[in-house]
Amino acid sequence: MAAIQADVEAALDEKEYLPGFADFSHFIASDHSLSIYRKFAVLGARNLLYLQAELQLLEINLQELDVEDKRTIATSSNDLEKIKVEKGARSWEELKEQADEGNEKQAGKLRIIYRIRKLMQEYEEALLRRNEVLRLEKPEKSPFNAFKTWFRRRPPVLWGSGFRLLHDEEDMIALGSQDEPDRMSALMHRCLGYRLRVERETPRSWGPMYYYPVERVAFIVGLISILVSAALLVGAIMSLHFVKPMGIRLGLVGIFTTLFAASITLLTHARRIEVYGATAAYAAVLVVFISVNN
Incomplete structure (x- = not known):
């Protein structure tokens, strides 16, 4: 009964914040040294590996089409076909024109090229962002101890997946200057x-x-x-x-x-x-x- 009464009083107190993310965010903002978050080292590496693997697959597909075009130019008995393939290999305008005219092979190559262009941008941006994250330092000992003590109080600050915030303490990073x-x-x-x-x-x-x-x-x-x-x-x-x-x-x-x-x-x-x-x-x-x- 006393606990319920305390909860009611806290809810009516204007100086108290909404329990959960609102309360936690005000605690973090109370001092810059408490800006401590997950680095997600494993997830970050896995995301880069997926992007890398997808790019590698597109690279293989494009190389296979190049080999096929090279073989056509070298061995085809149809001179017109050889000229069209060579033009498509040497001229971007010709490649795009042939794809627009319904050449499925060239259209497929163009789709791969566009996909590579988009995915390459995503991959390079992810690499650069991850590099910046990895430059961030671990939290300083004293504020990190205060952070852990406050977060692990009873009842828990966050529920659900948020409760696992400190599941791996080695995966935490701090924003701002963390000079010892x-x-x-x-x-x-x-x-x-x-x-x-x-x-x-x-x-x-x-x-x-x-x-x-x-x-x-x-x-x-x-x-x-x-x-x-x-x-x-x-x-x-x-x-x-x-x-x-x-x-x-x-x-x-x-x-x-x-x-x-x-x-x-x-x-x-x-x-x-x-x-x-x-x-x-x-x-x-x-x-x-x-x-x-x-």
């Missing part, structure tokens, strides 16, 4: 996420939902990056200024250079070659400082 957070951002989400989270007004049936402002996290990580870079540079120069033995100086250069490379890897999305370049420039500055102050 750097290690520092991920650490902040785990350790300080509770303090950074922002609660949005959502339907009561969704339960409490919190969102993490990416801009705020990026600003804090950027500030930390600047402070760490400055500290490593100033700390290295001060250490090299006060330490005179060359062996210890070289050891300090190695230590600070390693720390600098580690900080870049930890705080940024820099690629390996970018880490090498920045580390080499940092080490070069320290070496020049040693040379000048030797």
